[in-house]
Amino acid sequence: MTPSAVRPSASGPADLIITGCTALVHDDQEEIGFVEDASIVVRDGVIETVTGEACAVDAVERIDGRGQVAMPGLINCHTHSPMVALRGIAEDLPVEEWFNDFIWPIESNLTERDVELGARLACAEMIRGGVTCFADHYFSMDTVAAVAIESGLRAHLGEAFFSSQGVEGREKSLAFALRHHGAADGRITTALAPHAPYTVDAADLAATAELAREHGLSVHLHAAENREQTDNSLARYGRTPIEILRNAGLLDNEAGLLIAHGTGIIDRDLPVLAGAGGPVAVATAPRGYLKFAWDPTPVRALREIGIPVGLATDGAASNNSLDVWESMALTSLVQKSAEGDPRTLTSRQALHHATLQSARAVGLGERIGSLAPGRRADIVLVDLTGPHTQPVHDLAATLVHCARSGDVRTTIVDGRVLMRDRALLTLDLPSTVRELGERLPALVDRTHGKRIQEYDT
Amino acid sequence: MTPSAVRPSASGPADLIITGCTALVHDDQEEIGFVEDASIVVRDGVIETVTGEACAVDAVERIDGRGQVAMPGLINCHTHSPMVALRGIAEDLPVEEWFNDFIWPIESNLTERDVELGARLACAEMIRGGVTCFADHYFSMDTVAAVAIESGLRAHLGEAFFSSQGVEGREKSLAFALRHHGAADGRITTALAPHAPYTVDAADLAATAELAREHGLSVHLHAAENREQTDNSLARYGRTPIEILRNAGLLDNEAGLLIAHGTGIIDRDLPVLAGAGGPVAVATAPRGYLKFAWDPTPVRALREIGIPVGLATDGAASNNSLDVWESMALTSLVQKSAEGDPRTLTSRQALHHATLQSARAVGLGERIGSLAPGRRADIVLVDLTGPHTQPVHDLAATLVHCARSGDVRTTIVDGRVLMRDRALLTLDLPSTVRELGERLPALVDRTHGKRIQEYDT
Numbered sequence: 001m002t003p004s005a006v007r008p009s010a011s012g013p014a015d016l017i018i019t020g021c022t023a024l025v026h027d028d029q030e031e032i033g034f035v036e037d038a039s040i041v042v043r044d045g046v047i048e049t050v051t052g053e054a055c056a057v058d059a060v061e062r063i064d065g066r067g068q069v070a071m072p073g074l075i076n077c078h079t080h081s082p083m084v085a086l087r088g089i090a091e092d093l094p095v096e097e098w099f100n101d102f103i104w105p106i107e108s109n110l111t112e113r114d115v116e117l118g119a120r121l122a123c124a125e126m127i128r129g130g131v132t133c134f135a136d137h138y139f140s141m142d143t144v145a146a147v148a149i150e151s152g153l154r155a156h157l158g159e160a161f162f163s164s165q166g167v168e169g170r171e172k173s174l175a176f177a178l179r180h181h182g183a184a185d186g187r188i189t190t191a192l193a194p195h196a197p198y199t200v201d202a203a204d205l206a207a208t209a210e211l212a213r214e215h216g217l218s219v220h221l222h223a224a225e226n227r228e229q230t231d232n233s234l235a236r237y238g239r240t241p242i243e244i245l246r247n248a249g250l251l252d253n254e255a256g257l258l259i260a261h262g263t264g265i266i267d268r269d270l271p272v273l274a275g276a277g278g279p280v281a282v283a284t285a286p287r288g289y290l291k292f293a294w295d296p297t298p299v300r301a302l303r304e305i306g307i308p309v310g311l312a313t314d315g316a317a318s319n320n321s322l323d324v325w326e327s328m329a330l331t332s333l334v335q336k337s338a339e340g341d342p343r344t345l346t347s348r349q350a351l352h353h354a355t356l357q358s359a360r361a362v363g364l365g366e367r368i369g370s371l372a373p374g375r376r377a378d379i380v381l382v383d384l385t386g387p388h389t390q391p392v393h394d395l396a397a398t399l400v401h402c403a404r405s406g407d408v409r410t411t412i413v414d415g416r417v418l419m420r421d422r423a424l425l426t427l428d429l430p431s432t433v434r435e436l437g438e439r440l441p442a443l444v445d446r447t448h449g450k451r452i453q454e455y456d457t
Numbered sequence: 458m459t460p461s462a463v464r465p466s467a468s469g470p471a472d473l474i475i476t477g478c479t480a481l482v483h484d485d486q487e488e489i490g491f492v493e494d495a496s497i498v499v500r501d502g503v504i505e506t507v508t509g510e511a512c513a514v515d516a517v518e519r520i521d522g523r524g525q526v527a528m529p530g531l532i533n534c535h536t537h538s539p540m541v542a543l544r545g546i547a548e549d550l551p552v553e554e555w556f557n558d559f560i561w562p563i564e565s566n567l568t569e570r571d572v573e574l575g576a577r578l579a580c581a582e583m584i585r586g587g588v589t590c591f592a593d594h595y596f597s598m599d600t601v602a603a604v605a606i607e608s609g610l611r612a613h614l615g616e617a618f619f620s621s622q623g624v625e626g627r628e629k630s631l632a633f634a635l636r637h638h639g640a641a642d643g644r645i646t647t648a649l650a651p652h653a654p655y656t657v658d659a660a661d662l663a664a665t666a667e668l669a670r671e672h673g674l675s676v677h678l679h680a681a682e683n684r685e686q687t688d689n690s691l692a693r694y695g696r697t698p699i700e701i702l703r704n705a706g707l708l709d710n711e712a713g714l715l716i717a718h719g720t721g722i723i724d725r726d727l728p729v730l731a732g733a734g735g736p737v738a739v740a741t742a743p744r745g746y747l748k749f750a751w752d753p754t755p756v757r758a759l760r761e762i763g764i765p766v767g768l769a770t771d772g773a774a775s776n777n778s779l780d781v782w783e784s785m786a787l788t789s790l791v792q793k794s795a796e797g798d799p800r801t802l803t804s805r806q807a808l809h810h811a812t813l814q815s816a817r818a819v820g821l822g823e824r825i826g827s828l829a830p831g832r833r834a835d836i837v838l839v840d841l842t843g844p845h846t847q848p849v850h851d852l853a854a855t856l857v858h859c860a861r862s863g864d865v866r867t868t869i870v871d872g873r874v875l876m877r878d879r880a881l882l883t884l885d886l887p888s889t890v891r892e893l894g895e896r897l898p899a900l901v902d903r904t905h906g907k908r909i910q911e912y913d914t
Contacts, residue, residue: 087859088850092803125844290790293797320858321845333747336549340750346549387582388778390890391897393545401777402544406863433847440848
């Protein structure tokens with residue numbers, strides 16, 4: 001993949017220069033390397049240069065990056081950001097009880113204001129954890145889009161729907177996608193967002209594929225979330241969830257298909273995915289899989305057939321956090337364990353998942369995911385001066401296995417600083433937490449006996 | 458277990474009072490609960506009171522704990538602290554290559570100064586991560602003891618030995634244990650520290666058990682580290698490593714036996730452990746097991762036979778970090794996954810492992826591990842105001858699954874503040890990192906072709 005051409009250097013001072021950092025870069029084989037004592041120049045939201053040479057550029061804003069690593073901002077490839085409001089509400093349960101007894105009853109209470117406050121808290125958490133882009137799949141997404149724009153984050157958004165909503169669900173998802181695609185100078189992109197093959201029927205999935213084709217939109221959904229779903233799908237329809245997506249035409253969508261989880265992807269799905277006519281990617285959120293006692297996403301098998309696997313957190317009601325840094329470490333650790341092979345999923349591979357593969361997963365493989373001229377300036381600075389990150393024998397391992405999300409000191413999107421020295425610059429956290437706290441009793445009330453949907457795969 | 462009796466309140470001001478915090482406490486069934494708006498009074502290094510009532514106590518030092526949870530300091534039940542110097546030196550390798558090609562050749566270069574600097578860096582990392590006590594198993598332990606005393610941490614220390622050292626190894630381990638036991642007003646306790654049944658022969662283990670009995674010392678060793686060791690032991694000797702420990706008399710040691718790892722403990726070992734005549738505990742360090750693709754420690758089976766399982770990190774050369782907070786979260790997550798049961802190892806159970814079970818594992822079950830009158834004042838304050846720990850529906854889940862080691866703001870041992878608002882008060886981190894960095898080239902040189910030992914189980 002070639003980054004966009006370097007823009008001709010404008011006259012006048014640059015907007016931002018970061019000096020003295022160690023910059024994580026990719027070579028033309030996409031191998032990860034590090035440029036020592038690097039300067040990164042940003043102009044008009046775009047990276048102009050990354051160099052280890054002396055760099056006497058005048059700039060409006062300067063950041064001293066000494067003792068820090070500059071790397072592409074993390075990308076949360078699948079979450080439900082407003083669900084941070086439900087963090088810890090339903091612990092230590094199998095997924096069917098989690099959905100049917102807690103989440104879907106509670107979600108029948110959701111108001112626009114709950115969604116707004118939850119999304120704002122989630123954006124605060126992600127900015128503090130070094131996330132610069134998130135793919136969100138939820139309800140009231142006009143509200144989420146407004147909060148994402150306010151926060152300064154990049155976002156890839158889809159309005160979720162079930163077939164139980166009738167054709168209106170799909171139409172609402174389409175209207176949302178068309179209304180916001182390319183908003184905020186391109187920071188907002190959109191997808192059609194059917195919930196999953198077990199809640200959206202075959203005809204509705206096929207109609208979604210047709211709408212996606214017609215409007216050039218990508219599709220983001222849950223599929224093969226766990227092995228039980230795949231087994232039940234085979235028993236009911238004689239087809240796996242992945243085969244259902246193929247039959248609906250979703251694997252051939254030119255603008256791409258993002259599949260959340262895929263821990264139930266089995267061997268017979270691999271040739272189906274390998275034969276996809278459009279770009280298909282999988283988002284993996286390993287913390288929640290451990291917690292629900294699901295298998296891990298088959299990352300090695302997917303890599304072997306060229307399917308990008310992006311990092312994700314899912315919603316905080318199951319995952320407890322939106323910590324993509326932890327997802328990066330756990331992806332490495334869990335894959336070694338699951339494959340019985342300590343040599344697999346090295347730190348450099350984990351960083352490749354965190355950068356270019358995650359960018360491709362959200363359809364932004366040409367715009368973000370590496371620190372290279374022409375890419376959008378989505379950059380985080382990671383402090384390595386703490387005792388837990390010293391000494392450094394292998395910088396990739398230090399980043400993946402020693403550093404933590406809390407070591408991110410500065411978060412930048414499109415060249416705009418959203419967090420500096422751990423201080424949030426775009427969002428008011430205390431007032432958000434306070435008002436959300438006041439609303440929680442009404443939100444979590446389950447005495448009404450309703451639920452928005454039934455979990456029955 | 459009954460905490461020591463409450464000391465009669467001395468006259469004059471207390472040494473320390475923490476006010477306005479939420480205090481994690483255990484009831485008489487050892488169930489975990491929380492006292493809101495609590496005050497904790499400390500005198501002479503001991504907790505005098507923990508109360509949710511108004512508390513008009515005069516104190517020399519006051520800490521405002523609002524927005525924070527006070528909990529017993531974490532206990533790292535098995536580490537090799539100086540090995541932080543080798544963090545990241547040997548990545549993505551099976552354990553035999555890790556030992557034979559990297560660690561044991563490099564350790565033949567170790568100097569007292571390397572050990573000192575490594576231990577100091579490790580203590581800094583642990584204090585910053587909310588650890589108040591660590592069980593160390595390494596070489597040059599006089600030096601480690603001096604650093605532990607300087608740092609203010611509590612430590613349970615053993616001088617490691619192999620049978621390849623002859624009887625001198627065992628004698629050196631004994632002399633160390635006798636020299637330091639009870640040092641620093643009881644902050645230092647000691648153990649005999651044979652390396653493992655695959656490096657210390659049966660006669661040497663039996664002699665160790667005899668010395669332990671004679672001197673009233675506990676024993677700390679590696680055993681059944683992974684399944685392959687158990688299988689090899691069965692093939693070679695017809696006995697599992699646990700059975701070898703029993704035959705040596707180590708399971709009947711009155712002062713206790715601490716077994717590191719135990720991921721190779723199999724069903725036939727359970728009645729052997731259940732029949733132990735002395736207190737036996739296991740230390741689990743789950744990050745490294747994932748990384749080496751080992752099975753997890755069988756925590757549920759051990760709980761069912763009453764064996765405490767303490768939390769640990771192992772050395773940073775394999776584990777990459779000394780983050781016991783992460784060990785707590787991973788123990789919960791990995792056990793759910795391994796048992797195929799999302800209901801097992803709840804957050805409250807994880808906190809029980811982190812507190813009372815870890816205290817028992819290091820032989821300090823009567824002195825630390827809970828915030829109760831009469832216990833030593835080993836306390837950490839955890840800040841829950843960050844976006845990633847809000848809102849709080851279930852405080853135990855917030856602590857285990859949302860909070861991170863970096864959220865610890867204050868670390869106190871024996872009533873002495875070792876870190877306040879993230880600032881280390883007892884150790885000079887920059888000079889330690891600088892000098893260690895200068896020594897690394899000589900330390901990691903492997904051109905000499907020597908190694909201190911051979912890994913061949």
